[in-house]
Amino acid sequence: MKLEYTYEQLLEKNKNYLWNPFTQMKTYLQDDPLIIARGEGIKLIDVKGREYYDGYSSLWLNAHGHNHPVLNKAITRQLDQIAHSTLLGSANIPAILLAERLVGITPDRLQKVFYSDSGAEAVEIGLKMAFLYWKYRGRPEKSQFLSMKNSYHGDTIGAVSVGGIDLFHQAFERLLFQTEKVAYPYPYRFQGSIEECVEVSLLELKQKLEEKADQLAGLILEPMVQGAGGMIVMPPGFLKEVEQLCRQYDVLLITDEVATGFGRTGRMFACEHEAIEPDIMTLGKKLTGGYLPVAATLTSNEIYEAFYGDFEEAKTFYHGHSYTGNQLGCAVALANLDLYEQENLIRHVQEVSQVAAQELRQVAELPHVGEVRQLGLMIGIELVQDRISKQSYDWKLGMGAKVCRKARDLGLITRPLDDVVTLMPSLVSTGPELQEMIAIIRQAIIEVTEA
Numbered sequence: 026m027k028l029e030y031t032y033e034q035l036l037e038k039n040k041n042y043l044w045n046p047f048t049q050m051k052t053y054l055q056d057d058p059l060i061i062a063r064g065e066g067i068k069l070i071d072v073k074g075r076e077y078y079d080g081y082s083s084l085w086l087n088a089h090g091h092n093h094p095v096l097n098k099a100i101t102r103q104l105d106q107i108a109h110s111t112l113l114g115s116a117n118i119p120a121i122l123l124a125e126r127l128v129g130i131t132p133d134r135l136q137k138v139f140y141s142d143s144g145a146e147a148v149e150i151g152l153k154m155a156f157l158y159w160k161y162r163g164r165p166e167k168s169q170f171l172s173m174k175n176s177y178h179g180d181t182i183g184a185v186s187v188g189g190i191d192l193f194h195q196a197f198e199r200l201l202f203q204t205e206k207v208a209y210p211y212p213y214r215f216q217g218s219i220e221e222c223v224e225v226s227l228l229e230l231k232q233k234l235e236e237k238a239d240q241l242a243g244l245i246l247e248p249m250v251q252g253a254g255g256m257i258v259m260p261p262g263f264l265k266e267v268e269q270l271c272r273q274y275d276v277l278l279i280t281d282e283v284a285t286g287f288g289r290t291g292r293m294f295a296c297e298h299e300a301i302e303p304d305i306m307t308l309g310k311k312l313t314g315g316y317l318p319v320a321a322t323l324t325s326n327e328i329y330e331a332f333y334g335d336f337e338e339a340k341t342f343y344h345g346h347s348y349t350g351n352q353l354g355c356a357v358a359l360a361n362l363d364l365y366e367q368e369n370l371i372r373h374v375q376e377v378s379q380v381a382a383q384e385l386r387q388v389a390e391l392p393h394v395g396e397v398r399q400l401g402l403m404i405g406i407e408l409v410q411d412r413i414s415k416q417s418y419d420w421k422l423g424m425g426a427k428v429c430r431k432a433r434d435l436g437l438i439t440r441p442l443d444d445v446v447t448l449m450p451s452l453v454s455t456g457p458e459l460q461e462m463i464a465i466i467r468q469a470i471i472e473v474t475e476a
């Protein structure tokens with residue numbers, strides 16, 4: 026591959042051949058499209074040589090920075106052995122070792138690991154497992170799913186079915202399977218106290234379970250923070266209650282930790298904040314430190330055993346992807362987890378989140394900032410037309426997008442979620458780096474909203 030193309034040449038090829046995901050190509054191609062050439066630590070460098078903070082850690086993936094020598098080495102070492110062999114009917118060394126490792130660090134109930142290549146697939150697998158579990162247990166009527174309004178679980182059809190973001194999901198409605206939905210507590214948009222907000226949400230959940238538990242295979246949710254839904258942080262106590270209700274009504278609890286997992290919220294997994302034990306957990310994103318596409322669905326021995334039997338019983342889990350258990354991916358995931366330990370990364374996230382929280386106070390005071398939400402290094406800044414009335418901007422104004430575009434001019438890349446400006450930096454970001462990133466976002470908000 027020839028490497029020395031000019032920006033203009035690449036842009037022309039981007040325009041002619043490439044369709045970017047979650048991107049309005051018309052807008053993108055008109056506005057100085059960003060073409061990344063390299064990464065160095067927590068920064069991205071584009072083809073024109075401009076340097077930016079990677080404020081979204083390359084879509085919530087990167088843990089230790091880009092171009093990390095230890096992770097690079099883990100891949101090349103594995104490459105000298107083999108890049109890939111299938112996990113369908115055979116196994117490989119890094120996939121086995123990584124499975125053991127994941128079982129060791131996740132809640133006790135989770136004892137088996139099923140791999141895939143993306144968070145959405147991990148969710149599909151979790152749903153299929155839960156569905157078949159009840160079938161094999163002799164209760165096939167428990168076949169539906171309960172999920173949360175405003176949730177995001179990925180973009181494949183099953184994951185969209187349990188998702189609840191109208192802007193992304195409504196267009197596909199007729200393709201989706203039917204699900205039950207309940208509200209996720211969102212105190213900022215609730216008339217009343219946080220406690221009342223929690224109470225109302227729990228009551229709704231309880232009523233739904235009372236009415237439908239006999240038909241429900243599982244409840245799926247994003248524990249502690251709804252990510253793509255706008256970084257909505259769960260009030261304390263809610264998750265624990267949800268777990269108890271699931272147990273009480275015999276509905277499997279599926280926690281989607283694709284975004285929150287691996288230290289993002291200041292704990293290795295968000296489930297730890299409330300010491301809950303899900304029946305199924307989905308992992309992705311930072312599982313490989315942001316290097317390669319590996320995802321995993323973890324489950325209990327009880328669910329695993331429902332599938333375990335003689336060949337003629339036809340209880341084999343007929344699901345798999347070509348690259349499932351990829352050796353390069355699993356090898357870098359193992360090195361990634363070693364780094365978490367060696368660098369005491371969770372402690373680091375806890376410390377620097379405090380620095381971020383302090384810096385965010387100045388953002389929270391701006392006249393067009395409604396709520397600043399944060400759990401660990403998962404940060405969302407909600408823009409509003411008026412902070413007193415909490416009146417939103419017309420979404421067509423694209424205020425979130427405008428602020429992020431301005432931030433890019435000021436040296437930081439991130440993406441908005443509607444009118445929520447997000448900051449999801451690499452976990453190794455230092456206090457001063459976070460201060461600088463937040464100062465850039467603050468400046469961008471001022472320049473756009475007070476123009």
Ligand SMILES: *Cc1c(COP(=O)(O)O)cnc(C)c1O
Pocket residue numbers: 142143144145146148177178179180247252253281282283284285309310
């Ligand atoms: C990103 C995300 C997914 C989807 O993961 P992909 O790897 O993009 O398919 C699923 N669930 C949550 C909570 C996510 O944030």
